[in-house]
Amino acid sequence: MKNPYLPNKYMILDVQHQTDIDYTFRVACDIAPKNGQFVELSIPKIGEAPISISDFGDGYIDMTIRRVGKVTDYLHNLRPGDHMYLRGPYGNGFPLDHYKGKRLVIAAGGTGLAPVKSIINYFHQHSQEIQGLDLFIGFKSPKDILFMDEIENWMKNERFNVVLTVDKGDECWTGNVGLITQYISQESIGKDENLEVIIVGPPMMMKFTALEFLKKEILENQIWVSFERKMSCGIGKCGHCKIDETYVCLEGPVFNYTKAKKLID
Amino acid sequence: MSLKLSREAFDDVLKDLGKEYKIYAPIRIKGEGRFSDTDVVRYGEVSGLDEIEIHEKAHFSPKEILFPITQTLFYFTEGEYQEPKYDEKKIIVFLRPCDINGVTRLDQVFLENGEDKDIYYERLREKVKFFMIECIEGFDNCFCVSMDANKTEKYAAAIRFGDDMLVEIKDEALINAFQEKGEFVNFEPTFIQENLVNVKLPDIEQITTETFEDDMWKEYAQRCIACGRCNFVCMTCSCWTMQDIAYDENNSSGERRRAWAGCHVDGFTDMAGGHGFRKNYGDRMRFKTMHKINDFKKRNGYHMCVGCGRCDDVCPEYISFSSCINKVTKLVGEERK
Numbered sequence: 001m002k003n004p005y006l007p008n009k010y011m012i013l014d015v016q017h018q019t020d021i022d023y024t025f026r027v028a029c030d031i032a033p034k035n036g037q038f039v040e041l042s043i044p045k046i047g048e049a050p051i052s053i054s055d056f057g058d059g060y061i062d063m064t065i066r067r068v069g070k071v072t073d074y075l076h077n078l079r080p081g082d083h084m085y086l087r088g089p090y091g092n093g094f095p096l097d098h099y100k101g102k103r104l105v106i107a108a109g110g111t112g113l114a115p116v117k118s119i120i121n122y123f124h125q126h127s128q129e130i131q132g133l134d135l136f137i138g139f140k141s142p143k144d145i146l147f148m149d150e151i152e153n154w155m156k157n158e159r160f161n162v163v164l165t166v167d168k169g170d171e172c173w174t175g176n177v178g179l180i181t182q183y184i185s186q187e188s189i190g191k192d193e194n195l196e197v198i199i200v201g202p203p204m205m206m207k208f209t210a211l212e213f214l215k216k217e218i219l220e221n222q223i224w225v226s227f228e229r230k231m232s233c234g235i236g237k238c239g240h241c242k243i244d245e246t247y248v249c250l251e252g253p254v255f256n257y258t259k260a261k262k263l264i265d
Numbered sequence: 266m267s268l269k270l271s272r273e274a275f276d277d278v279l280k281d282l283g284k285e286y287k288i289y290a291p292i293r294i295k296g297e298g299r300f301s302d303t304d305v306v307r308y309g310e311v312s313g314l315d316e317i318e319i320h321e322k323a324h325f326s327p328k329e330i331l332f333p334i335t336q337t338l339f340y341f342t343e344g345e346y347q348e349p350k351y352d353e354k355k356i357i358v359f360l361r362p363c364d365i366n367g368v369t370r371l372d373q374v375f376l377e378n379g380e381d382k383d384i385y386y387e388r389l390r391e392k393v394k395f396f397m398i399e400c401i402e403g404f405d406n407c408f409c410v411s412m413d414a415n416k417t418e419k420y421a422a423a424i425r426f427g428d429d430m431l432v433e434i435k436d437e438a439l440i441n442a443f444q445e446k447g448e449f450v451n452f453e454p455t456f457i458q459e460n461l462v463n464v465k466l467p468d469i470e471q472i473t474t475e476t477f478e479d480d481m482w483k484e485y486a487q488r489c490i491a492c493g494r495c496n497f498v499c500m501t502c503s504c505w506t507m508q509d510i511a512y513d514e515n516n517s518s519g520e521r522r523r524a525w526a527g528c529h530v531d532g533f534t535d536m537a538g539g540h541g542f543r544k545n546y547g548d549r550m551r552f553k554t555m556h557k558i559n560d561f562k563k564r565n566g567y568h569m570c571v572g573c574g575r576c577d578d579v580c581p582e583y584i585s586f587s588s589c590i591n592k593v594t595k596l597v598g599e600e601r602k
Contacts, residue, residue: 004381044341045511045519069537232507236379239504245560265542
């Protein structure tokens, strides 16, 4: 009998410090995920946690992980050559093909950028597959900014319109300040059946960002969100991520807004 | 095949079966109840008929036999994952029809929900035979008839307890143990037809976001103390949390195990970083109620609650789940049959 809880051991290839508390781990592995899927990452005797896959390629996956708990505290002491344990990938992921040929709008708050980063990079490398990409990225402060090198690359892409903002600036910051909803309201985004919107971030940010797009006459079925919930299993058994008759680990974490708006925790 | 046996003969059969099976049944544990000088009735291993307590509802359900309170999934030595040894001995459980129907709900979650089967549950489940305790009168707070969980065909043997024991044996593997121990009779178990408590079930098609936001849940925000006892005595609550531990004596070794979790208890939805949901206890009552009598059915075609009433028996705040169901029904209208 196959034991679905048994993880495999993988070697860390690289650790990039994005901020003081967010590190990106590149792990050599045969997991071939879809954009927006997640894995269960574990360290024996410490614990197990669901983690988004922030990017992937031939023979590796990346995970950007904030130091906020027991597993992630331990993880942040690991170096290239060390090992971690993974099982998965789990969840449905984003319907990438559905976005091709359209104008895509992505609004990401904080670590919410991680689960959509692989989509942005895909369209950065395959710009001809998309009409354009409007990217709204918000962080709490300049020191919380993730993936700065990549954001700068995206800004150079002619088909991309990148708006980077922080809730609160500092003396060195000369960029945008304010919530992303305010920048979305200024953009010329409106009724357009050839447009798709992805929103990922903290629950409040997702709620108000969705309302902002709806105000601009974007249809509910054009909006996609990705949920984050407590999970112990990732395979529909432990019950933590269930919302009504929906299991976020099985039918999510990516939901169309027509479904997401009905999910009451 | 049905037999009438003397209590002594039935006891002999149990002792005989005990060589091949672990036998679990409700037992009375003196002085271990919630109040001083009260007993607790819960599941334990038995070796004879006299140990089985059938005059009172078991305060805890038999689910812990299939889904232990804590269960080791892996042992760790130097980072290697090792599955625990598999105990080959088969299991017999004495339980009532509502609880047998409860196992169907556990099967649904552990074996049918999602693509993967939970092998730890499956390995235990495959070893279990049900000895159904005939239950004609029920107890306080029972509402199994309303939940359509008062009857079942899924038993290896059915037993009427009395001065003589009446047994219907369905499982051929058991015939040897019972043969020549009693006389053939016509016996089929009777199922309870009416409880002291009845509920009207809601029309789940009429349950909407307004139902979730209704004022009826505010009462529970005041009354519930989030102790989770209703979750832990429930036959069908199947949630759990993963835990890793390192042994004190030798912290290079340890284990990964799962432990029961309850949606009423603090921390059920808390994530690293501080986000959580349903901080309000009324929302937790709404969440549990909707799972038991709304969303489980929307997903699986039948209600999760089996009406055993243990949640009402155990609540220290005297919250009645059956009353809560009736309130939902009053709000949205009765189920159309």
